[in-house]
Amino acid sequence: MPGKLKVKIVAGRHLPVMDRASDLTDAFVEVKFGNTTFKTDVYLKSLNPQWNSEWFKFEVDDEDLQDEPLQITVLDHDTYSANDAIGKVYIDIDPLLYSEAATVISGWFPIYDTIHGIRGEINVIVKVDLFNDLNRFRQSSCGVKFFCTTSIPKCYRAVIIHGFVEELVVNEDPEYQWIDRIRTPRASNEARQRLISLMSGELQRKIGLKVLEMRGNAVVGYLQCFDLEGESGLVVRAIGTACTLDKLSSPAAFLPACNSPCKEMKESPLVHPPSHGCRSTQNSPIHTATGSRLTQNFSVSVPTLIYTGMGSGSAGKEGGPFKALLRQQTQSALEQREFPFFTLTAFPPGFLVHVGGVVSARSVKLLDRIHNPDEPETRDAWWAEIRQEIKSHAKALGCHAVVGYSESTSICEEVCILSASGTAAVLNPRFLQDGTVEGCLEQRLEENLPVGCGFCHIPYDELNMPFPAHLTYCYNCRKQKVPDVLFTTIDLPTDATVIGKGCLIQARLCRLKKKAQAEANATAISNLLPFMEYEVHTQLMNKLKLKGMNALFGLRIQITVGENMLMGLASATGVYLAALPTPGGIQIAGKTPNDSSYEQHISHMQKKINDTIAKNKELYEINPPETSEEVIGSPIPEPRQRSRLLRSQSESSDEVIELDLSHGKKDAFVLEIDDTDAMEDVHSLLTDVPPPSGFYSCNTEIMPGINNWTSEIQMFTSVRVIRLSSLNLTNQALNKNFNDLCENLLKSLYFKLRSMIPCCLCHVNFTVSLPEDELIQVTVTAVAITFDKNQALQTTKTHIEKSLQRASTDNEELLQFPLELCSDSLPSHPFPPAKAVTVEKASPMGEGNFRNRSAPPCANSTVGVVKMTPLSFIPGAKITKYLGIINMFFIRETTSLREEGGVSGFLHAFIAEVFAMVRAHVAALGGNAVVSYIMKQCVFMENPNKNQAQCLINVSGDAVVFVRESDLEVASTQQAAATCQPLCTGGEVTT
């Protein structure tokens, strides 16, 4: 009995009227944890009951504490008939299980009903007494901290980054159980909500156990998803990066070094599949491995790509002995792991040595062929297969690790596409093991790695390139080779030297497919996938060129499967890396050179393209230095490319099908207009309108080139569903519809947020789903942050000065790192976290007033402001404490769709309610913000004929306490003035 959970029900407010006769409610509350239930007294005839209950005490195992949610049900007492449920509150008590997070959960929670939505609020206090019992055979993993943030959380230091952890649990979906036919929709929804909550808890506990096994104490970049497989079950799976973190305020506390890297003793049931692969030249090196296996369950493994853009070959030897040493160390550290993957997208300085390029793998599976659907084995094997593939792709790029790693699925009926992607990279081993080599390595790092370009240098061998590419000497250090284009899934490294600003680049694509069953369907899909990947890649490349940029960060390619089509949506942030060569333009070539009007048309198009490039360069302030030609390494001669290609292919496969996806053997960036398709493509390139002036957008954490953020942020979710006219749907029409949908959505966002100009949409996250035959749903979550225009204008100096400046400031930032620790720990003494919250709510003084002029203080409001952001930080503020992970799953259903304002009204209200519930939970934990917020799923189904709709939403994030930097300054100066009375400072601030 290692834990005691204590719950007190204080009061309710704004309850709905349950008794029509009296217009009042006789409410009482059931508090349930595990199999134990307590009840409060009935509070007669009130919409604002004051129960003020005793402390309900649950004595439970810590295993249960982790798995089970606390379930609070508010009911209306009825003497003659069954009591009516008003609604429920599920409270995840996990944040109370680790010492540094929250100590109490206390506050107003919205009472939620899956049919009626939020119905009033209830005030609850929850506490946990944990009895530490370390000698037991542990089934629980209390104390392991979880973070959604995909970087080392702000107030921690990474002692060791252990590596990949994953887990998957399966259960029967309550919606598909026989009992569902006889129970109410409410009961079914609640069973589902409860089950997912339970499974999430179990999953987290199991992952925690793995982390403890690895001797870590935290999971960073924790990403949990659920797959609604339908008949075959409900899967909840999670991946993350195990770390040993050290709280920054206690710098001396060093954990004993543990050198045992992760050895997940998992069988990999993989026999290398006979694959017929294709590699193509063209600008994109596509590394494909298509294989079909006749195993028990049908499975088609589909083409996988390695995107690096152009480029390869380098300097294993030229890199000097240091590089070799580094490689050896990393290799040894990583090779012991089954999967050297990291879900992180931003890293401590020096962690990332080289970046190879994007690696991805997809596989099509049939869910109705799972032999034993209630057990996780089959799905485990599927993912292991894909991860193996990713690993081998990374190897092919000369990398030992994959960073910015993520996994996703798309399910339509019984077909499921599993996808994984990441960025192949070479890492610095010092974070992967213990801290002993730290000193000497750090020194060497500074000597050897030039600031801002090291990660661009190719990790693979120039003479043994995995794909053909143009290589040049690095434009920054002139010593090592770099590719001409770099694609990655990670955030822009903080020390990268960027010229100008970045921008959001999207590739959008639809492909019709015939409706089919089972194997035929899966085969059709897997046949389409390589072409889609290729086209998405081509589009990205062309759009990147059109922007005059040479690198993509945060690349995320989503392939969605529907009944009769496949959709591909790739989003990334384009930037101009100073280390990479200037991208060439785009040239258009026509097929029929004799037709003069056609020629004219072509030259007209060419002119338009050139104009667009020039305009974009101006818009994004890209003006790189002129370079003398001789410095640039010449591209690798073509013959060598091809021979190399064939050789590598014959290694992997017997039947080589040379799928030459390139447009002949022309220059890499020639667009050939040989049919209407190509014409469309070129047109679509030019129809992408840039955001209105004053707006920037990116899908990474921060926008390169903007660093003077103000504190005004606005997180939002926007959802659009369009119905395609089913008549004569062609690929072109479909593409246009999809393109328009995305472009219009962006335009709407720019218009809606126009009052925030100058502003940047950060972390723009598009999700596509195909809920029905003719419906396309696009969900966007992002945060708009304003920045100071005046400061932005100051940077209109020459680029050299700029880049120099930036490099030096970056250096300073690095140096400031330890200094920040001190300033960070300083205010934590006079300001306990509770105080910090009030500081945020209160009127900022002095500088704070100036910065916060748009958000006047609220004196009379009782609801504290909770900020939400998909970013890992809050501009102009310091995160002082992480309170725990927020991971919530809601179902909402209606049988009166029209009355609730149609589908838009229904979903609008539901999303607003979800936000409200997230905020309430954060506030109850004592926090004032959610960072790394993500809406992982928004599954919307409607049946307008029956006047019904249902929606499932899954969100997560990290609850934190933040303090405005201006308040910190004020506080510290005031504190200096009145050291003997530290409390009065807080009092003054809160007035």
Added chain:
Amino acid sequence: MTSELDIFVGNTTLIDEDVYRLWLDGYSVSDAVALRVRSGILEQTGATAAVLQSDTMDHYRTFHMLERLLHAPPKLLHQLIFQIPPSRQALLIERYYAFDEAFVREVLGKKLSKGTKKDLDDISTKTGITLKSCRRQFDNFKRVFKVVEEMRGSLVDNIQQHFLLSDRLSRDYAAIVFFANNRFETGKKKLQYLSFGDFAFCAELMIQNWTLGAVDSQVDDMDVDLDKEFLQDLKELKVLVADKDLLDLHKSVVCTALRGKLSVFSEMEANFKNLSRGLVNVAAKLIHNKDVRDLFVDLVEKFVEPCRSDHWPLSDVRLFLNQYSASVHSLDGFRHQALWDRYMGTLRGCLLRLYHD
């Protein structure tokens, strides 16, 4: 390609003041879009009509969801669903409860019942205010009325506390509630020249002096109902005009004091008895509900119109009324000085406000 679903939800609820005004004014989405296009917003922002349509729909939906909360403003402050900065919350409430002068003049003093609601159609046609907006304004009046009708304490404070309105707006609502409760006639043709502000001013004076609350703050309905006892007592004033000697004495005192000070002295002298009879008779009649309703009609008929037809300047009216009320104190045979002051103090203020073109 048709948009089935199109929503935008911000962590902080976006409120567009211009769209809010259009919504409050009762325009349909398409009318609102047309009006926004006409405002030149497309040129300013480079947006398309489709974007504007989507944006307007979205705001309308948000306002529709907020409307339920706006019916009980304290709920808006305590609810958790919409995160709205306090300054915005105040703006939402204040604008929602704001009303059109033209509309309020139509319903002021009318019973806030279903019957009146049917007349809203006519009001809408007459005033050019959309029916939707008329309904909102009417429902606001009715809602505030219902909540504070039976409540103890100061009317203005009650309104402010339960609807979180500004001081100015709370006072206006107090006037509306007071008028609705006492059913003062304000719609007659001869009253058309009066503004809502004129009536609100009078209401405030009457609430301060003529209601139960003015004498005893512990009574129910204190601010809404006139003090019945006071109205009963007003009959006693009749002696001022019924007793011929007293009336003559009163006239002579007033005339002596004002001689040479009024530009319209002779007219005043000639009319004194009529005016005095008018004012005192109004008081004496107030015991009947019907006559309470006609208070303003009577005041205008018996005092404002005669003076106006003789072209009294306002300053003379003031001098006259001051003297007229004060000189009663020197009438030895008159015993109801306090009653007279309570009556005349308020009436003087009202008359001065009502006296304009």
